[in-house]
Amino acid sequence: MSLLLSNLSLGFSVAFTLHNLALCFVGCLVGTLIGVLPGIGPIATITMLLPITFGLPPVGALIMLAGIYYGAQYGGSTTAILVNIPGEVTSVVTTLDGHQMARQGRAGAALGIAALGSFFAGCVATLIIAGLAVPLTRLALLFGPAEYAALMTAGLAFAVVLARGSILKSIAMVVLGLLLSTVGNDLETGAERMTFGVSSLSDGIDFAVLAMGLFGFAEVMRNLTVDQARGVVHGKIGNLLPSRAELRQSAGPVVRGTLVGAILGILPGNGAVLGPFASYALEKKIARDPGRFGQGAIEGVAGPESANNAGAQTSFIPLLTLGIPPNAVMALMVGAMTIHGIVPGPLVMTRNASLFWGVIASMWLGNLMLLVINLPLIGAWVRLLKVPYRLMYPAIVLVCCVGIYSVNNSPGDVLLTSGVALFGYAASRLGFESAPLLLGFVLGRLLEENLRRALAISRGDLSVFIHRPVSAWLLLTGVVVLVVAVLPAIRTRREQVFVEE
Amino acid sequence: MSRVRVRAPQDLVAGASLLAIAVFAIWASAPLSGGRLGAPGPGFLPRVLAILLGLCGVALVGRSLVRSGEALGRWSWRGPGLIALAVVAFALTIRVPGLAVAGPLAMLVAGAASPETRWRELAIFSLGTTAVCIALFRSLLHLPIPVLVLPGLFTL
Numbered sequence: 001m002s003l004l005l006s007n008l009s010l011g012f013s014v015a016f017t018l019h020n021l022a023l024c025f026v027g028c029l030v031g032t033l034i035g036v037l038p039g040i041g042p043i044a045t046i047t048m049l050l051p052i053t054f055g056l057p058p059v060g061a062l063i064m065l066a067g068i069y070y071g072a073q074y075g076g077s078t079t080a081i082l083v084n085i086p087g088e089v090t091s092v093v094t095t096l097d098g099h100q101m102a103r104q105g106r107a108g109a110a111l112g113i114a115a116l117g118s119f120f121a122g123c124v125a126t127l128i129i130a131g132l133a134v135p136l137t138r139l140a141l142l143f144g145p146a147e148y149a150a151l152m153t154a155g156l157a158f159a160v161v162l163a164r165g166s167i168l169k170s171i172a173m174v175v176l177g178l179l180l181s182t183v184g185n186d187l188e189t190g191a192e193r194m195t196f197g198v199s200s201l202s203d204g205i206d207f208a209v210l211a212m213g214l215f216g217f218a219e220v221m222r223n224l225t226v227d228q229a230r231g232v233v234h235g236k237i238g239n240l241l242p243s244r245a246e247l248r249q250s251a252g253p254v255v256r257g258t259l260v261g262a263i264l265g266i267l268p269g270n271g272a273v274l275g276p277f278a279s280y281a282l283e284k285k286i287a288r289d290p291g292r293f294g295q296g297a298i299e300g301v302a303g304p305e306s307a308n309n310a311g312a313q314t315s316f317i318p319l320l321t322l323g324i325p326p327n328a329v330m331a332l333m334v335g336a337m338t339i340h341g342i343v344p345g346p347l348v349m350t351r352n353a354s355l356f357w358g359v360i361a362s363m364w365l366g367n368l369m370l371l372v373i374n375l376p377l378i379g380a381w382v383r384l385l386k387v388p389y390r391l392m393y394p395a396i397v398l399v400c401c402v403g404i405y406s407v408n409n410s411p412g413d414v415l416l417t418s419g420v421a422l423f424g425y426a427a428s429r430l431g432f433e434s435a436p437l438l439l440g441f442v443l444g445r446l447l448e449e450n451l452r453r454a455l456a457i458s459r460g461d462l463s464v465f466i467h468r469p470v471s472a473w474l475l476l477t478g479v480v481v482l483v484v485a486v487l488p489a490i491r492t493r494r495e496q497v498f499v500e501e
Numbered sequence: 502m503s504r505v506r507v508r509a510p511q512d513l514v515a516g517a518s519l520l521a522i523a524v525f526a527i528w529a530s531a532p533l534s535g536g537r538l539g540a541p542g543p544g545f546l547p548r549v550l551a552i553l554l555g556l557c558g559v560a561l562v563g564r565s566l567v568r569s570g571e572a573l574g575r576w577s578w579r580g581p582g583l584i585a586l587a588v589v590a591f592a593l594t595i596r597v598p599g600l601a602v603a604g605p606l607a608m609l610v611a612g613a614a615s616p617e618t619r620w621r622e623l624a625i626f627s628l629g630t631t632a633v634c635i636a637l638f639r640s641l642l643h644l645p646i647p648v649l650v651l652p653g654l655f656t657l
Contacts, residue, residue, distance in 0.1 A: 052642045166512075168564070172519050172557035179526055179550040186533075186543035193543055194529040217588060221581035224614055390617040394608035395630045397584060401591040401607055402600070402634050406644045414592035418585040425581045430515040431571065452541050460539025 007357050008130055014358030015365050020063050023056065024362050027064035028369045031071020036078050036381050037396055038085040038389070039223050043438075044216035045072035046332045047208045048403030058340035059355045063362040065336050069329060070366045073312055074118065074374060077305055078381050081110045085223075089164070089435070090308045093276040097293060097300030108238035110301050111378055113250050115371050116242070117302045118309035121258040122367030125313035128262055129320070129360055133349060136321040140346035143322070145453035146464050150471035150478075152324060152447045155268030157478035159439045161485040162274050170436045173427075177440020178447065180205055187449055200412045207335055208407045210441060211328060213420025214434040216400040220393050221425040237382065240375050246298050253283050253303035261307030265314030270327040270439060272311030276304035313363055319344055320356065324446065328435065331442035509570025516561025523555030580614040587611035599647040599657070600639075604631030 014020065030052075034045040049068050053061035073090075080091040081098035094114070101110040143151070156174050163170040183194045184204030195201040242250065260282065261275035283303045284293045293300050316333075318326045323345030325331040337344050342352060349356045374381075404417050424434055458464035466472045507513050526547060536542025564570075587610035594603040608627035612618040638644045648657040 051638075051644055055643065168557060168560055169515065172554060172561070175550055175554045175557060176519075176522065179547060179554060182530075182547045182550065189543050191533060191543040193533055193547060194526070196529070217584060221584050224580040224584070225577045388617075390612075390615050390619070391623065391626050393615070394587075394611040394623065394627065397587055397611040398591070398604055398608050398627075398630055398634065401588055401595075401603075402638055402646065405591075405595055406638065406646060409645055411592040411595055414588060414595070418588035418592070421588065422581060422585050426518075429574065429576060430518065431511055432515065448546050451546070455538060455541055458539075460537055462538065 003134070004130055007134075007353075008361060010354060011130075011357030011359075011361030014059060014354050015063065015361040020060055020358070020362065021365070023060045023064040024067045024365050025369055025373070027067025028071040028366055028373055031068035032075040032078075032370070032374060032377075032381075033071075033384075034399070035072035035075020036384055037075075037392065038079050038083055038385070039219045040072075040396060041076055041086075041091075041215060041219075042069055042072035043211050043328050043332070044219070044400065045075075046329060047212045047216065047407075048400060050208065050332065050336060051403065051406035053336060054339065058337075058342055058352075059358050061336060061340055062333070062355065062359045063366075065333060066359060066363055067366045067369070069312070069333075070118075070122070070309070070363075070370055073309065074115065074370050075381075077114050077118075077308070078111060078374075078378070079385065081107060081114065081301070082382060082385055089273055090276050090311075093280045093304040094301060094308075096280070097295070097297050100294065100296035101298065101301065102237075104296050106238050106296065108240040108378070109242040109246055109298065111237075112240045112375065113242050113246065113298055113302045114305040115374055117250065117254040117257065117306035119367050119371045120254050121261060121306040121308075121310035122313060123364060124258050125262050125265075125310045126360060126364040126367075128314055129317055129363070130357075132266075132317055133321055133356075133360070136317065137346045137349050140322045143470070144468070145450040145457065146468050146471045147474065148322075148324070148450040149447060149454055150465055150474040151268060151322070152443045152450070154474045154478035154481075155324065155326065156436075156440060156443060157482050158267055159270050159436050161481050162270055163433045163436045165431055165433055167482075167485055169432050173432050173434070173436040174440040177437040177442075178444040180210070180437075181441045181444020182448065187445070188452065200410065200416075204445070205416075205441075206408065206413060207331060207442065208404060209413050209417045210420055211332065211438060212400055212404045213417040214424040214438060215328075216404075217397070217417065217421030218424030218428065218434070220396055221421060222428060223389070224393065237378065240378065242298065250298055250302035253279070253299040254306045256282060257303035257306035258310045261310030262314045264307075265311030265326075266317050268318050268324060268326045270315075270435065272308075272315045272327060273435070275307035275311035279303040279307035309367070316360075316363070320348065320359075321346060323348075325442050328438040328442060331438070334442075505566055507565060508568060509565040510573040511571040512561050512565035514573060516558045516563075516565060519554055519558030519561065521558075523551045523558055526551035526554070583614035584611055587614075596647055597650045597652060599650045600635055601631065601649040601657075604634060 031045060046068055053064050076091045077094050080086045080094040081102050084095050084099040086092045086095050098110045160170040160174055183201060185202050186193055192202060257279040260279045264271040264275045280300060283299045284290050315326045315330055318324045319330045325334050334344050401414060405414050454464055530544050530547040533544025534542035535544045535548060587607045590610050591603045591607035594606055605627040612623045635648055639646050639648055650656050
C-alpha cells in the first residue's frame with residue numbers, strides 16, 4: 001500500500017508541473033473539439049492529432065495523448081446525446097436513452113451525468129491501474145515468446161467474438177489485418193515482402209494510414225450514403241447538474257458500470273467495447289421498470305458512460321504492463337511511445353518510472369479537467385453541432401488530410417489513405433467490420449515476431465504452445481471463447497446484446 | 502440435381518472478394534522463401550494467412566448458397582468516389598502549390614459528393630477552414646506543412 005502511495009505521489013509530482021498540466025488541458029480541449037464532430041471517434045481523432053505531440057518530450061506527449069483520448073471519448077458521448085450519431089461503437093448505447101433525454105429537454109442532465117459518471121469511473125480505474133501495474137508487470141517478466149504469442153492469439157479470438165455481425169466475417173477481417181501487417185521488410189532477414197518495389201511500403205503500411213482511412217474517411221463516405229436524420233436538439237439544454245433524484249437514481253448504475261467496464265477493459269482484444277453494452281443490459285435487467293429504458297432513463301446513460309470510461313482506462317493495463325495493445329487506440333499509443341523512443345512493455349515501469357506513474361496520474365487529472373472544461377463549454381459544442389453536415393464533412397475531410405500528411409510529411413501516405421478509405425467503404429457494404437482488421441494489423445508484427453522466436457527456440461516443435469502451461473491455458477481460453485460464440489444459443493444472445501434497440 | 506441458387510448475395514460477393522485477395526497475396530508472396538517450421542522464412546506467415554483467408558472466402562461463398570442472408574443493397578459510388586478524389590487532389594497539391602490551394606480544392610471536390618451543397622457558401626467556408634488549419638498546424642504547432650509554394654517565385 002505504501003508503495004502504491006509513493007508511486008502515485010511520484011506520478012502526481014510529474015503530472016502537476018505547470019507544463020504538463022497545460023498539455024493535459026490542451027489535449028482534453030482539442031480532443032473534445034474534434035471528438036464532438038459527428039462520425040469522428042477517438043481513433044480518427046488521435047490519428048489526426050498525433051503530429052501535434054511530435055515536438056514534445058515523451059512524458060508531455062503521452063500526457064497530452066491521454067488527454068486527447070479522454071476528450072475524444074467524451075466528445076463522442078456529447079454528439080451521441082445531442083445529435084443521435086455515435087462517434088464510435090462504444091457510444092452507440094448512449095444514443096438510446098441519452099438522445100431521448102435530450103429530446104425531452106433534459107440534455108443537460110444527460111451530459112452532466114455522463115461527465116460525473118465518467119469522472120467517478122476514471123478515479124476508480126486510475127486506482128485499479130496503479131494497483132495492478134506492479135503485480136502484472138512481474139507476471140509479464142515470466143512470459144516467453146510462446147506465452148506472448150498465445151496471449152495475442154487469445155486476444156484476437158476475443159476481438160472476433162466482441163465484433164458485431166457475422167463471426168466468419170470477423171475472423172476473415174482479423175486474418176486480413178494480420179496479412180496486411182506482414183507487408184514490408186521482414187524482421188529477421190530484411191527481405192522485402194509484398195511491397196512491389198514501392199519504397200514507402202518497405203517499412204510496412206503505416207498504422208495511421210490504415211486507421212484514418214478506415215475510421216476517418218470511410219466513416220464520412222458511409223454517412224453520406226446513409227440518409228441520416230440529423231436532428232440536433234433544438235430547444236433548451238436544461239440544467240447541467242442532474243437533480244438530486246436523478247443523482248440518486250444514477251449512483252448504483254455508475255458504480256456497477258464502473259466495475260463491469262473496468263473488468264472488461266483489462267481483457268486483451270478490445271474488451272472495453274463490450275462494457276457499455278453489458279452495463280446497459282445489466283441495468284435494464286435489474287431495473288424495476290425496464291420499459292423506461294429507451295424512453296430517456298438516466299440509468300441508461302449513467303451506467304454505460306461509466307463503463308465506457310472505466311474500460312477506456314483499464315485498457316491501458318495490457319499496454320503498460322505487457323506491451324500488448326488491446327485495441328486500436330492503444331496501438332496508436334504504442335506508435336506515439338515508439339516515436340519518442342520508449343518501447344512499451346514491462347520494462348517501462350522500472351526504466352522510466354517517472355513517465356509511467358506520471359501518465360497514470362495524468363489520467364486522473366485528465367478526467368478532472370474534462371469535468372471542469374466540458375460543463376461550461378457545452379453551449380459551444382451545441383453551436384458547433386448546429387453547423388450543417390454539408391459544411392461539416394468537407395471540413396472533416398480537410399482536417400483528416402492535413403493530419404495524415406503531417407504524420408510523415410508524405411503526400412504518398414495521403415494517396416494510400418484514399419485507397420484504404422474506398423476499401424473500408426466497400427468492406428462495410430459487404431458486412432465486414434473494420435475494428436477486427438485494425439486489431440489484427442496492430443498485433444500482427446508482435447505476433448509474428450514471437451511466433452517465429454518460439455518456433456526457433458523449440459526447433460519447429462509446435463507442441464511448445466501446449467506444453468507450456470500458461471500458453472496452453474491462454475490458447476484454450478481463446479478456443480473456448482470462439483466455440484462458445486458459435487453455439488446457437490449464445491449467438492442469439494450476442495446478437496441481442498449488440499442490437500439492443 | 503436442382504439448380505444452385507444464391508441465397509445471400511452479400512455473402513457471395515464478400516467471399517469472392519476474400520478469395521481474390523487471398524489469391525493475390527499468395528501470388529505476391531510466391532518469391533519469398535517459406536523456410537521450415539523450425540526456421541520460418543519471410544514467406545511463411547503471409548502464405549499461411551493467405552490460405553486461411555482463402556478458406557474464409559470459400560466458407561462464405563459456400564454459406565451464401567445454403568443459408569439465406571442479406572441482399573447486396575444499393576451501392577452508391579458517386580459520393581465515396583468524390584471523397585476519395587478530394588483526398589487525392591489534396592495529396593497532389595499539398596507540396597506544390599501548398600495548403601493554401603490544396604485546402605479549398607479538397608473541400609470543394611468533397612463538397613460535390615453531397616447534393617445539398619451550396620457552392621458559394623462552401624467556397625467562403627473552405628477559405629475560412631483553410632485559414633484556421635494554417636493558423637493551427639503551421640503557426641501554432643510549427644508543423645512543416647507547405648502553405649504556399651510557387652516554384653521560382655515564392656515559398657512560405
